[in-house]
Amino acid sequence: MTEWSDAFTLIVYDNKPRPVLTVSPSWLSPGASVTLNCEVEHPxxxxxxxxxxxxxxxxxxxxxxxxxxxxxxxxEQDSYIVHGQTHTAGYVCRAGRGDRVYYTQYSEPSLSGLGGEFIFVLSLIIPCFSDLHPAASLTVNPDRVQHFTSDSVSLSCEGNSAEWRLKRFTDKDLLDCSEWGTITGSTCNIHRLQEGDAVYWCESQSGEFSNAVNITGQTKDIILVSPVHPVTKGDPVTLGCKLTTTELDSNVFFYHNDKLIQNDTRQELNISAVSKSDEGFYKCECSGKESRQSWVAVKSLESSFPVPVLGGLLSGIVMIILLFLLCHYKKAK
Structure with missing residues (x-):
């Protein structure tokens, strides 16, 4: 007599590894080469x-x-170079091996700082800050990094596309404007900000990505008023201090990288022409209350001609002048 054991179900999970995508350099200029690295766990x-x-x-x-x-x-190499990066773009990677290729998952989202703004890797969004003609841009109104959570904020996408999607990324989720605001054309209106840091950007059906901006919702009674976008070297910039309920009625302290740089009744910190040394973290203090710090980035205004093109143009002009002088000399003889 044959005896059988109880039946059971065996479930096999395909636990595919998920690679991590990183980029270097983190600060880009038009025409720069970008190196992508794809790292697999337990390579x-x-x-x-x-x-x-x-x-x-x-x-x-x-x-x-x-x-x-x-x-x-x-x-075979776990790195890939993108030559001549001129506009914002998104990338992912994955790995595979074997004759019947076994693929990993696509690279997962990650976040790292970029001069006051951010690189988002899902898609790896690379803001080319010094691009004189960006494919798309994101504007914020009011134009500041820090906002009280009770503030109303509008974010607008501008560019060649007729249809835009505005995204928000936090340490918890990746969502569309429709899930946290109201859409009017290419503008997303937020009537109450979420507390904490979030990164926002626009993207179009044609594959355009805007610059990414960092916005912070504050429950504190005080915020620093600082620009959302990097400031061009040589331009003026004004930082301020703002309280929720009362006017500023005492000395206002402004700090740069935790060093006190202004302490008087002026409610604003004015820099007439910013330089690279002005880049860094700023915060303010008033009536015994201290704001969070925010990064102020300074960018250089790049030439609209790539260096090789500009060099070739100058060489051509010099050759024309020399030929003209040679012909004039022969004619004079």
Whole structure:
């Protein structure tokens, strides 16, 4: 007589690793080369790496991925160089190995600081701050980093596209404007800010990404008034201090990288022409209350001609002048 044991169900989970995508350098200028690195947990031999550009799919609130040149069969190197980066772009990576290719998941979201603004890796959004003609831009009204949570804030997307999606990323979630604000055309209106830090940007169906901005919702009674976007070297900038309920009726203290730089009845800190040394963290203090600190970034105004092009242009002009002088000399003889 044959005896059988009780039946049971065996569930096998396919625990695919998820690589992490990083970028260098973190601060970009037009035409710069960008190096992407794809890191797999517990790396071993045999992995090939696949590199993609992200394209927003507004109708499905998702992203599609387009393979970058030269990576259709994967690369043995875990790094990939994007040459001549001129506009904001999004990227992801994944790895695969074996004859019947076993793929990892796509790289997961991560966040790292970038001169007061941020790189978002989901998509890796790279704000090219010194690009004189960005594909798209995000404006904030009122134009400041810190806001009281009771404030109303408007964020507007501007660019060539007729349709935009405005995204918000925090340490907890990635959401559309429709989930935390109201949309009017290409503007998202927030009637009550979430407490804490969040990164906002715009993206279009055609694959354009705007600059990313950091906005902080504060429950404190005091905030620092500082610009959302980097300030161009040589331009003036004004920082302020703001209380929720009362006017500023005592001395206002302004700090740069925790060093006191102004202490008097003036309610604003005016810098007539900012330089790179003015870049850093600022905060203010008044009536025994201290604001959070915010980063003020300073950028250089780049030439609209890449250096090689400008050099070639100057060389051409010099050659024309020399030829003209030579012809004039021969004619005189």
């Amino acid at each position: 071993s031999a045999g992995w090939r790496f696949y590199w993609y550009k992200t394209v927003p799919d507004l109708s499905h609130n998702s992203y599609s991925y387009e393979l970058l040149p030269g990576s259709s069969s994967g690369t």
